[in-house]
Amino acid sequence: MNSSSTPATLGVRQAQKLKTRQALLDAALKLLEEQSLSSLGLREVTRVVGVAPAAFYRHFRDMAELGVALVEESLASLHVMIRAVLAEQQEAEEVIDRSVEAVADHVRRHPAHVRFVARERHGGVRAVREAIAAELARFGDEVAAALAAQEASRGWSAEDVRMLAGLYVDHLVMTASAFVEASADDPAEERAEERAIADTARRQLRLISLGRRHWPAAS
Amino acid sequence: MNSSSTPATLGVRQAQKLKTRQALLDAALKLLEEQSLSSLGLREVTRVVGVAPAAFYRHFRDMAELGVALVEESLASLHVMIRAVLAEQQEAEEVIDRSVEAVADHVRRHPAHVRFVARERHGGVRAVREAIAAELARFGDEVAAALAAQEASRGWSAEDVRMLAGLYVDHLVMTASAFVEASADDPAEERAEERAIADTARRQLRLISLGRRHWPAAS
DNA sequence: CCCTGTGGCAAACAGTTGTTTACTGAAACC
DNA sequence: GGTTTCAGTAAACAACTGTTTGCCACAGGG
Numbered sequence: 001m002n003s004s005s006t007p008a009t010l011g012v013r014q015a016q017k018l019k020t021r022q023a024l025l026d027a028a029l030k031l032l033e034e035q036s037l038s039s040l041g042l043r044e045v046t047r048v049v050g051v052a053p054a055a056f057y058r059h060f061r062d063m064a065e066l067g068v069a070l071v072e073e074s075l076a077s078l079h080v081m082i083r084a085v086l087a088e089q090q091e092a093e094e095v096i097d098r099s100v101e102a103v104a105d106h107v108r109r110h111p112a113h114v115r116f117v118a119r120e121r122h123g124g125v126r127a128v129r130e131a132i133a134a135e136l137a138r139f140g141d142e143v144a145a146a147l148a149a150q151e152a153s154r155g156w157s158a159e160d161v162r163m164l165a166g167l168y169v170d171h172l173v174m175t176a177s178a179f180v181e182a183s184a185d186d187p188a189e190e191r192a193e194e195r196a197i198a199d200t201a202r203r204q205l206r207l208i209s210l211g212r213r214h215w216p217a218a219s
Numbered sequence: 220m221n222s223s224s225t226p227a228t229l230g231v232r233q234a235q236k237l238k239t240r241q242a243l244l245d246a247a248l249k250l251l252e253e254q255s256l257s258s259l260g261l262r263e264v265t266r267v268v269g270v271a272p273a274a275f276y277r278h279f280r281d282m283a284e285l286g287v288a289l290v291e292e293s294l295a296s297l298h299v300m301i302r303a304v305l306a307e308q309q310e311a312e313e314v315i316d317r318s319v320e321a322v323a324d325h326v327r328r329h330p331a332h333v334r335f336v337a338r339e340r341h342g343g344v345r346a347v348r349e350a351i352a353a354e355l356a357r358f359g360d361e362v363a364a365a366l367a368a369q370e371a372s373r374g375w376s377a378e379d380v381r382m383l384a385g386l387y388v389d390h391l392v393m394t395a396s397a398f399v400e401a402s403a404d405d406p407a408e409e410r411a412e413e414r415a416i417a418d419t420a421r422r423q424l425r426l427i428s429l430g431r432r433h434w435p436a437a438s
Numbered sequence: 439c440c441c442t443g444t445g446g447c448a449a450a451c452a453g454t455t456g457t458t459t460a461c462t463g464a465a466a467c468c
Numbered sequence: 469g470g471t472t473t474c475a476g477t478a479a480a481c482a483a484c485t486g487t488t489t490g491c492c493a494c495a496g497g498g
Contacts, residue, residue: 011465012464013466013475016465017474035343036256036343038255039255039258041456042455044455052476053457054458054476054477054478055476058475059475119341119343122334124253163422163423181348181352203379208430210433210434211426211428211430212430214429214430214432215426230495232443235495236445260485270446271448272485273446274445277446
């Protein structure tokens with residue numbers, strides 16, 4: 001029933017392989033909602049997928065390698081999202097509102113991905129930590145480039161721009177973490193707490209924006 | 220050789236018990252430098268201490284319970300430190316320098332504790348996460364109280380003060396994480412990277428401080 | 439001085455883990 | 469159409485896990 005839905009350029013062979021690979025990633029991500037990567041067992045994952053333990057090795061050498069793959073999957077979508085927000089040139093107040101709403105939306109749509117990144121950013125698996133750090137750094141560079149292009153940054157040193165970008169990225173990650181942690185509670189209070197978090201995030205961004213406007217730019 | 224160094228009010232019995240309990244905590248903390256709590260085994264800890272696995276249950280029901288104990292131990296010292304910084308009323312510029320230096324110092328002295336908190340703040344063990352969150356919240360309240368007492372906060376709403384306190388606490392945790400992550404590299408670059416992190420942190424705090432000064436206080 | 443409370447021990451338990459081995463069947467290639 | 473490639477299998481491996489049991493040695497209070 002789905003033989004025509006696979007990209008024509010891929011053989012049936014490779015398509016099937018990619019399918020189980022994705023199944024492994026999905027199963028791992030689901031299991032990681034309630035534990036951390038360094039305690040996630042290979043057999044645990046294959047059991048959920050319904051595949052023999054040895055089959056795991058056809059796709060990943062380690063659980064660490066699977067983790068790195070999850071990092072890429074998780075941060076790719078975020079990349080797209082924030083790029084869209086940065087693209088539109090608008091009033092500061094409005095870009096703040098849009099950013100916070102975009103983050104909230106992203107968390108609503110990919111809660112497991114966000115949780116995974118927040119958890120493993122300082123987690124027990126070195127390779128995964130480094131993958132996340134590298135991706136967030138590229139992320140910061142991107143934000144810095146966007147900031148530098150704005151007239152509000154005239155006369156700013158590159159380091160100062162990068163510093164501000166870091167502040168924004170850190171704040172974004174903290175806000176996303178707060179959202180995803182709040183959604184773990186019962187859905188009754190979920191809405192209220194979500195709005196409280198968004199409100200605080202907006203005020204914090206407004207304060208930062210204010211500090212930015214009064215930053216002593218070297219001539 | 221140390222029979223006279225124990226507090227006289229404790230019997231030999233309780234003193235010995237506390238000693239092995241502390242040994243368990245220390246061993247766990249050391250092991251947690253390279254893995255996360257949810258993957259740390261009970262036997263692993265007792266093996267390092269040199270004690271039978273069953274002995275563990277005389278002190279903790281779970282690894283989770285041990286984790287909560289570690290949270291208290293880890294954040295107690297930080298509490299003391301930041302209280303000292305907040306106590307002294309000084310020029311904004313100087314309080315920033317002192318704060319960053321105090322954080323750097325604290326990380327240098329208790330790297331394992333800081334790493335543990337950063338790792339388990341979003342880690343896989345619910346009870347530990349909640350313990351950390353609760354402690355950080357109390358922490359934020361304390362900072363908020365100190366901020367409210369300053370004349371720079373005249374006319375601020377309580378929510379705004381709490382929002383600013385949250386920003387400071389988050390920033391403190393992020394900075395501490397950055398320090399401890401940097402110290403994992405080779406000691407050659409350690410000094411340089413440490414100064415870079417401190418420098419960025421100071422500039423970020425300065426920008427926040429600037430935003431604070433220009434925040435529209437309701438009359 | 440004896441008795442009780444208890445921190446720690448050794449042993450055994452059923453499960454689970456990661457990894458290797460030789461294999462099968464079907465897609466892909468010439 | 470025969471042959472090669474390879475994703476997935478089943479079974480076995482030693483090593484490890486958390487937890488329970490009965491026991492001992494000994495500090496502390498009477």
